[in-house]
Amino acid sequence: MEAPRSASRFLPRKAFDTLLSALRDGGYDCAAPVVRDGAVVYTRLQAHDLLPSGISIQQAPGHYRVEFTDSPRNFSWANGPQALKPFVFTASEPLWSVRRDPDGELRFTEADTSQDPVAIIGVRSCDLAALALQDRHFLGGDCVDPHYQARRASLFLVAVNCSHPSDTCFCVSTGDGPTASDGYDLLLDELDDGFVIQAGSSAGQNLLERLPLASPTGKQLQDITRQNLHAAECQARRLPPGNLEPALFANLDHPHWQTVAERCLSCGNCTSVCPTCFCYRELDRGSLDPDRSEHVREWDSCFTQGHSYIHGVTIRAGTDLRYRQWLTHKLGSWHSQYGRSGCVGCGRCISWCPVGIDLTEEVAMIVGGAS
Amino acid sequence: MAGAKTRVAVHKFSSCDGCQLAFLNMGEALLTLFEQVELVHFAEAGPLNPGTVVDISFVEGSLSTAADLQRIRAIRANSDFLVTLGACATAGGLQALRNIADKGDWVASVYATPETISLLENVTPISAQVKVDLEIHGCPVNSRQVTATLRSLLAGITPLDERDKLCLECKRRQHVCVMVTQGMPCMGPVTRTGCGALCPGIGRDCYACYGAAENINMSSLGRHFSTLQLNPAQISHRFVSFNSADPAFTPEPAADTARDD
Ligand code: SF4
Ligand code: SF4
Numbered sequence: 001m002e003a004p005r006s007a008s009r010f011l012p013r014k015a016f017d018t019l020l021s022a023l024r025d026g027g028y029d030c031a032a033p034v035v036r037d038g039a040v041v042y043t044r045l046q047a048h049d050l051l052p053s054g055i056s057i058q059q060a061p062g063h064y065r066v067e068f069t070d071s072p073r074n075f076s077w078a079n080g081p082q083a084l085k086p087f088v089f090t091a092s093e094p095l096w097s098v099r100r101d102p103d104g105e106l107r108f109t110e111a112d113t114s115q116d117p118v119a120i121i122g123v124r125s126c127d128l129a130a131l132a133l134q135d136r137h138f139l140g141g142d143c144v145d146p147h148y149q150a151r152r153a154s155l156f157l158v159a160v161n162c163s164h165p166s167d168t169c170f171c172v173s174t175g176d177g178p179t180a181s182d183g184y185d186l187l188l189d190e191l192d193d194g195f196v197i198q199a200g201s202s203a204g205q206n207l208l209e210r211l212p213l214a215s216p217t218g219k220q221l222q223d224i225t226r227q228n229l230h231a232a233e234c235q236a237r238r239l240p241p242g243n244l245e246p247a248l249f250a251n252l253d254h255p256h257w258q259t260v261a262e263r264c265l266s267c268g269n270c271t272s273v274c275p276t277c278f279c280y281r282e283l284d285r286g287s288l289d290p291d292r293s294e295h296v297r298e299w300d301s302c303f304t305q306g307h308s309y310i311h312g313v314t315i316r317a318g319t320d321l322r323y324r325q326w327l328t329h330k331l332g333s334w335h336s337q338y339g340r341s342g343c344v345g346c347g348r349c350i351s352w353c354p355v356g357i358d359l360t361e362e363v364a365m366i367v368g369g370a371s
Numbered sequence: 372m373a374g375a376k377t378r379v380a381v382h383k384f385s386s387c388d389g390c391q392l393a394f395l396n397m398g399e400a401l402l403t404l405f406e407q408v409e410l411v412h413f414a415e416a417g418p419l420n421p422g423t424v425v426d427i428s429f430v431e432g433s434l435s436t437a438a439d440l441q442r443i444r445a446i447r448a449n450s451d452f453l454v455t456l457g458a459c460a461t462a463g464g465l466q467a468l469r470n471i472a473d474k475g476d477w478v479a480s481v482y483a484t485p486e487t488i489s490l491l492e493n494v495t496p497i498s499a500q501v502k503v504d505l506e507i508h509g510c511p512v513n514s515r516q517v518t519a520t521l522r523s524l525l526a527g528i529t530p531l532d533e534r535d536k537l538c539l540e541c542k543r544r545q546h547v548c549v550m551v552t553q554g555m556p557c558m559g560p561v562t563r564t565g566c567g568a569l570c571p572g573i574g575r576d577c578y579a580c581y582g583a584a585e586n587i588n589m590s591s592l593g594r595h596f597s598t599l600q601l602n603p604a605q606i607s608h609r610f611v612s613f614n615s616a617d618p619a620f621t622p623e624p625a626a627d628t629a630r631d632d
Contacts, residue, residue, distance in 0.1 A: 038552035064551050091543035265560040265588050272542035286522035288403040299543050304535045305585045354550050355595050
């Protein structure tokens with residue numbers, strides 16, 4: 001679907017608050033990136049809260065450090081451990097509860113799926129690409145997930161083109177960044193003195209029209225073109241090109257799976273931070289009251305034993321098989337399942353892997369093309 | 372069990388009594404519990420009836436003396452289902468540290484009349500001596516774990532064995548990884564979940580009080596700790612504390628010292 005495009009406007013930095021106010025007037029709560037416990041994470045802004053400025057992030061395999069500079073910019077960093085996933089596919093949520101009436105009848109109640117609208121500020125192009133993939137999984141086909149659907153419908157997305165990719169980013173090689181092409185309501189390009197802003201949806205267009213903003217100058221437009229080009233050129237990591245499904249499945253017995261397993265902790269940090277991973281498990285949370293129970297789902301991972309436990313047998317007992325499952329699905333069988341790879345090049349699984357396992361290196365060892 | 376209440380006993384061996392608090396801390400839920408169970412023995416809470424036959428026994432603490440051995444065998448014989456509760460019972464607890472120390476020195480430095488103390492050669496988890504039907508891990512265990520176990524047992528369901536790595540729970544709670552952002556030697560990647568990721572939630576590293584998770588990779592985490600400037604002794608201390616008698620935390624023999632039998 002071609003996103004409706006608008007003429008761009010210039011939002012001076014001093015006037016950024018007017019955007020937040022317009023969103024609030026439109027009924028949205030605003031969630032924005034702030035630094036907490038040494039990482040950039042989303043938090044709900046209170047009225048008059050300012051966006052933090054001067055954040056700089058160093059990322060490397062197994063390594064993430066935040067520093068502060070005196071830059072006036074709010075978005076001169078790449079990403080934190082969360083993408084949009086926690087907003088739409090919640091880490092843990094009740095699905096239904098049941099109680100036994102005095103007459104012995106069981107009464108089931110679906111969990112409330114109603115959601116207050118929320119505007120998320122600072123969404124990256126890789127996050128949008130990942131959201132489109134999760135949409136395909138949770139909303140595509142006949143079985144629509146009502147919990148995901150309600151949260152998804154409550155979002156207003158204010159994206160920002162990435163000006164400072166991290167060393168772990170490789171969205172250029174997956175075709176998912178660093179500039180956003182669609183899937184947003186508003187899109188920002190950040191300059192020192194403000195933002196070039198454009199709409200990508202009618203909701204975004206309506207909001208933009210309420211802001212009294214001038215057009216950007218030719219110089220400002222040139223500056224953002226140069227900035228976007230630089231953000232793409234500075235990425236050193238890449239995935240081998242093309243559909244890796246045949247090559248991965250031709251190498252199921254490659255000795256390198258065992259080599260990775262000697263380092264891999266089977267901890268599931270990679271799948272937890274991956275914005276496209278969608279596996280969950282369901283369980284019942286009973287109280288001591290024998291007449292009540294709650295059924296919940298929570299994020300699971302192909303690195304747990306339970307993930308491959310079927311009828312008394314654990315199919316993937318060892319880490320070699322679990323890592324192989326993650327990589328062959330993410331980069332291989334997603335193609336058959338969803339028409340593209342499951343990786344959007346955000347680099348999170350590299351930074352947040354405690355032992356710094358880098359999927360771009362591992363896949364190159366297995367299918368060839370290691371640099 | 373229909374009609375009659377389920378008979379439950381809570382026993383203790385060498386331990387700090389902290390795990391038994393998981394029952395007492397249930398508060399109001401205890402009233403709901405007592406509608407379904409009869410607590411026939413629980414010294415910390417009142418009822419004394421150590422030798423009676425029960426449906427479920429919860430056992431806290433590790434085995435340190437010959438008398439302990441006799442007592443646990445009697446408890447086993449009297450119990451339909453035996454649940455061990457906490458790191459001492461499941462993995463020796465702090466007491467088991469004496470297994471790797473000079474016992475004579477320790478006894479002499481702690482007791483005024485060491486000659487009156489009679490100890491087993493090694494402190495052992497309960498499962499080393501009698502059949503255990505279920506282990507609840509943690510130091511201490513919490514009410515949520517005990518509640519979930521009781522709920523399942525009272526309903527005739529096999530209780531869930533929570534043995535995933537703590538990292539999963541940490542990420543579900545959106546805690547920021549203290550190892551990746553601060554270089555802390557966090558034990559989360561080898562530790563079983565169940566505590567609710569308490570320590571990383573307040574910005575400190577997990578110290579493995581819940582014991583070993585399934586399918587752990589100690590060597591890789593140990594190698595990683597050495598890149599965080601921990602020396603070999605510090606690394607082994609990370610693994611040998613509350614759960615020192617857990618075989619999963621016993622290092623594999625190095626290749627050159629491996630037994631060939
Ligand atoms: S596989 Fe890694 S780099 Fe790719 S989308 Fe997932 S977390 Fe990002
Ligand atoms: S690749 Fe890294 S983050 Fe993923 S399970 Fe292995 S050690 Fe954990």
